[in-house]
Amino acid sequence: TSYIFNGDFVDRGLHQLEVVAILFALKLMYPERVYLLRGNHEFRDMNEKMGEDGFLSHCESRLGAVTPGRWGRIYDAIHASFDLLPLAARIGGAVLVLHGGV
Numbered sequence: 001t002s003y004i005f006n007g008d009f010v011d012r013g014l015h016q017l018e019v020v021a022i023l024f025a026l027k028l029m030y031p032e033r034v035y036l037l038r039g040n041h042e043f044r045d046m047n048e049k050m051g052e053d054g055f056l057s058h059c060e061s062r063l064g065a066v067t068p069g070r071w072g073r074i075y076d077a078i079h080a081s082f083d084l085l086p087l088a089a090r091i092g093g094a095v096l097v098l099h100g101g102v
Helices: 017-028 044-048 055-063 071-082
Strands: 003-006 034-037 087-090 093-096
Touching: 017 034, 017 055, 034 087, 044 055, 055 071
Parallel strands: 003 034
Antiparallel strands: 087 093
């Protein structure tokens, strides 16, 4: 069984960092079974315009106390990974999976 996660991993709720960490870990553990697609919330401009609900603010509030002055590097590293995610996938050559916000 394979799984496609269709974007919008961040900008939602209190556990954005944990969601990203779990999805990245699953992709590392099962590279041929887990597929991560990029949604519109995996773009920097979207995270930064979401205000206090956005991933940028979430990283600052969650990581700022632990890594003062360094949380931005973690945010940048996660976004560098997001930049590599595909925008779409094909299932069985017949079904196109694409996030609606893209």
